[in-house]
Amino acid sequence: MKKLAFTTALTFAAFTLQAQAQEPRRGGTIRFTAPYGASFVSNDSHVSNQIQDEIYGYALHGMLYKWDAKNGKPVLDIAESVQVSADGKTYTYKLRDNALFHNGRKLTADDVIWSYTRIMDGSKNYPGARYVARIVGATDVQKGQVKEISGLKKIDDSTFSMTLTDKADPGYFLFQAQTAILPAKEAQAAGFFDKPIGLGPFKFVEHVPGSRMAFERWDKYYLAGKPYADKLVISPMGEAAARDVAFRNKEVDVSILGSTQYVAYKADPNLSKGILEVAEVFTRNMGMNPTFKPFSDKRVRQAINHAIDSELIIKRLVRDKAYRAASWLPLSSPAFDKDAKSYAFDPDKAKKLLVEAGYPDGFEFEWTATPNESWGVPIVEATIPMLAKVGIKVKVKPVETSALGGVVVGGDFQAYIWSNTSGPDSLTALKCFHSSTPRSSCNYTTFKNPAYDKLIDDASNEADPAKQLDLLKKANAFLQEEAPVWFFNYNKAVLAYQPWLHGLQPNSTELALQRYEELWVDTTSPAAK
Amino acid sequence: MLPYVFRRLLQAVPILLAVAALIFVLFSVIPGNFATSQMADGRSNIDAATIERMNQQFGLNDPLPLRFAKYVGGLATFDLGDSFRTRQPVTKLIGERLWPSLQLALAAMLFAIVIGVPLGFLAALKPGGWLDMFSMVFAVSGLSLPMFWLGLLLMYAFALTLNWFPSFGYGDGDPRYIVLPAIALGVSPLALLARTSRAAVLEILHADFVRTARAKGASAYRVMRWHVARNALVIVLTTLGLQFGSVLGQAVVVEKLFAWPGLGSLLVDSVTWRDIPAVQGCILTIVLFFLVVNIAVDVLCAVVDPRIKYS
Numbered sequence A: 001m002k003k004l005a006f007t008t009a010l011t012f013a014a015f016t017l018q019a020q021a022q023e024p025r026r027g028g029t030i031r032f033t034a035p036y037g038a039s040f041v042s043n044d045s046h047v048s049n050q051i052q053d054e055i056y057g058y059a060l061h062g063m064l065y066k067w068d069a070k071n072g073k074p075v076l077d078i079a080e081s082v083q084v085s086a087d088g089k090t091y092t093y094k095l096r097d098n099a100l101f102h103n104g105r106k107l108t109a110d111d112v113i114w115s116y117t118r119i120m121d122g123s124k125n126y127p128g129a130r131y132v133a134r135i136v137g138a139t140d141v142q143k144g145q146v147k148e149i150s151g152l153k154k155i156d157d158s159t160f161s162m163t164l165t166d167k168a169d170p171g172y173f174l175f176q177a178q179t180a181i182l183p184a185k186e187a188q189a190a191g192f193f194d195k196p197i198g199l200g201p202f203k204f205v206e207h208v209p210g211s212r213m214a215f216e217r218w219d220k221y222y223l224a225g226k227p228y229a230d231k232l233v234i235s236p237m238g239e240a241a242a243r244d245v246a247f248r249n250k251e252v253d254v255s256i257l258g259s260t261q262y263v264a265y266k267a268d269p270n271l272s273k274g275i276l277e278v279a280e281v282f283t284r285n286m287g288m289n290p291t292f293k294p295f296s297d298k299r300v301r302q303a304i305n306h307a308i309d310s311e312l313i314i315k316r317l318v319r320d321k322a323y324r325a326a327s328w329l330p331l332s333s334p335a336f337d338k339d340a341k342s343y344a345f346d347p348d349k350a351k352k353l354l355v356e357a358g359y360p361d362g363f364e365f366e367w368t369a370t371p372n373e374s375w376g377v378p379i380v381e382a383t384i385p386m387l388a389k390v391g392i393k394v395k396v397k398p399v400e401t402s403a404l405g406g407v408v409v410g411g412d413f414q415a416y417i418w419s420n421t422s423g424p425d426s427l428t429a430l431k432c433f434h435s436s437t438p439r440s441s442c443n444y445t446t447f448k449n450p451a452y453d454k455l456i457d458d459a460s461n462e463a464d465p466a467k468q469l470d471l472l473k474k475a476n477a478f479l480q481e482e483a484p485v486w487f488f489n490y491n492k493a494v495l496a497y498q499p500w501l502h503g504l505q506p507n508s509t510e511l512a513l514q515r516y517e518e519l520w521v522d523t524t525s526p527a528a529k
Numbered sequence B: 001m002l003p004y005v006f007r008r009l010l011q012a013v014p015i016l017l018a019v020a021a022l023i024f025v026l027f028s029v030i031p032g033n034f035a036t037s038q039m040a041d042g043r044s045n046i047d048a049a050t051i052e053r054m055n056q057q058f059g060l061n062d063p064l065p066l067r068f069a070k071y072v073g074g075l076a077t078f079d080l081g082d083s084f085r086t087r088q089p090v091t092k093l094i095g096e097r098l099w100p101s102l103q104l105a106l107a108a109m110l111f112a113i114v115i116g117v118p119l120g121f122l123a124a125l126k127p128g129g130w131l132d133m134f135s136m137v138f139a140v141s142g143l144s145l146p147m148f149w150l151g152l153l154l155m156y157a158f159a160l161t162l163n164w165f166p167s168f169g170y171g172d173g174d175p176r177y178i179v180l181p182a183i184a185l186g187v188s189p190l191a192l193l194a195r196t197s198r199a200a201v202l203e204i205l206h207a208d209f210v211r212t213a214r215a216k217g218a219s220a221y222r223v224m225r226w227h228v229a230r231n232a233l234v235i236v237l238t239t240l241g242l243q244f245g246s247v248l249g250q251a252v253v254v255e256k257l258f259a260w261p262g263l264g265s266l267l268v269d270s271v272t273w274r275d276i277p278a279v280q281g282c283i284l285t286i287v288l289f290f291l292v293v294n295i296a297v298d299v300l301c302a303v304v305d306p307r308i309k310y311s
Helices: A002-020 A051-060 A109-119 A138-142 A240-248 A259-267 A298-307 A310-316 A347-357 A377-388 A401-409 A426-431 A450-461 A465-482 B002-029 B048-057 B064-076 B090-125 B130-144 B147-161 B176-205 B208-215 B220-257 B263-272 B276-304
Strands: A029-034 A065-068 A073-076 A079-084 A090-095 A152-156 A159-163 A202-208 A212-217 A231-236 A254-256 A275-288 A322-324 A363-369 A392-398 A415-421 A485-497
Touching: A029 A051, A029 A240, A029 A254, A051 A202, A051 A212, A051 A231, A073 A079, A090 A109, A109 A152, A109 A159, A240 A254, A240 A259, A240 B147, A259 A485, A275 A298, A298 A347, A298 A377, A298 A392, A298 A485, A310 A322, A310 A377, A310 A485, A363 A377, A363 A401, A377 A392, A401 A415, A426 A450, A426 A465, A450 A465, B002 B064, B002 B276, B064 B276, B090 B130, B090 B176, B090 B220, B090 B263, B090 B276, B130 B176, B147 B176, B147 B220, B176 B220, B208 B220, B220 B263, B220 B276, B263 B276
Parallel strands: A029 A231, A363 A392, A363 A415
Antiparallel strands: A065 A073, A079 A090, A090 A159, A152 A159, A202 A212, A212 A231, A254 A485, A275 A415, A275 A485, A322 A485
């Protein structure tokens, strides 16, 4: 694990140095791809919670915060400063003076308040509501009881305050494009979303649904001298093979790689020069339902973790496009313990644990899985002989990808395999195992342990960041010991990029999400002019 | 003829209703719904209250007959409802996608007609000859090749290797962009047209009236032009109609592969996200297109062959 973390850090460092070695050039077109299958949902970033839409949202919009990929934390975006109250719950923001919407109008506090209020419209169920709901009074708007969010107060045109329901860093939940700030007055006009305007580095030009979204540089963007490129074209390309052809044919500047392509690109002397790898904040895991008797025993859960040779599966099936998981928090998490060791592959120990738990002859369980190649049926099939060796029989229950969420939230499973977000906010990620978190939120295994709850509660109330981090590390270690899931791997996202594209960021929240204002193309790009 | 066309259009109404009912039933029995499908990638946690609110907002908690009745009521006023996913009227979404789909279908069929029909005719003139052998091998291959694989092959050959055409995208009138998707989509109907044309010509060549025409001293050209081609055309037109109608539905794979902004890719996305109004809208549009094309073909057949009367 240490070696992996070190290699990742080295990759980041080498990549950063390479990007800094050249002077950014103005002009040209960036030809980006949105690789997650579907077309963009609409031109309204509040409507969709899909990463696919966030990809264009980062070009068009400004949010209260943005993700600083290099330092792995949220930083202010449209606000220039923030003051935090003594109780850590009220944040007072001073908006940038030079933040202008694409029609030239200056951003005001009213725009922020209107945007958040719109997101909480209960009749619309915008997905960003789950973030804004952490502001005092936001859920009252959602329920239709009031029209204004009481926790948002306008102080003057460029200053407002925001009071949260609990102590938390709002940066972690107000940087997504679902929380984009729209121009309040203009966005209410008919036809606004046919040609939306935002605060982002690029202005909307056109959207050909299913084919492309095109933008041009916003010359009055608040970061002086940025963006560098004149134009940006984002093409939704869900088919990996088609994306591969387009990339090799130099028609696009980036491509997210799957396992098969990862191997092929790494083996190619030219293509291997343009690969960016990041440990994303997703943990692939097998969740175990404690209402299924064997799984209520910690020793059985631990036995499963010992019985599966995860490293072999990662190497052979996932083609090394993943990092072996130790516990829930991923490598890129601030609270990840670099000294943590993963469960060792030890069938004898697994057998011993099963005997201790009262299952000397093993047992049989039903494992719900989607067809996903990295965390679905193929992985389950690989574990079947391994589990059989310790006496555990597996019956695969295949479900369609879009049905898995319903199955898990409904508790209609003995075990499932999934890839779940486990960051970037360590506290929020670990709260998913707090006993007060219902299955329908994210405690899918309905994990319940008072000692764990105490660690999380203490961490939530801790004002000192270092002490809080320490508590979170302990909670993560506790979770490893309790093993509510089989800790399989952390996703390694891989982006292939053309040699003429510079400024890419190792974004661990999602590698396909890039701050386009940082990107630039040199003169060797076919779209340099 | 006009009463016939009107009658056929009226007959389309129960067919459309039956299709709409079938989609409704299918989507009510398959697992998953719009709200839970949004959690598919494991990134988003949607709590039970939100799922409940969404189900209420989209009327998914209503009994199936009531939902269907509401939908049919909407259809009567040409209202296909609003998409769950985009929150926009389905008619708007279809409007955006219909023209690119028609462009692709027309280009694919043009490719199929221009090559397939002459190939079948020429093959039939010398049965067992090299052209006949070639056309039949081509026809069998064309019908059995998976469209996805063929599309990729075309990309590798004509975009990546030869660099003649772009590998993906919608060129807004630049004809180079439509070539590869049109070929990928057109090969299957081409193969079928070649086979059908060949079979039709072979059959007619042995008909009594052709033998009579030859006995009367008609030139080979005249026999082909006036007796064989005209009679074979009715059979070819019928095949053409069936293929033209179904090409729009078959475009699903090609549109996704080539990032072509048509109905097919909208349909795939809508199915994935359980966006029932959009799925219904897309399928009904494709079915309607199929019906209209086939009515048009029947009319054309009557024009080509005056013996065909619709009473």
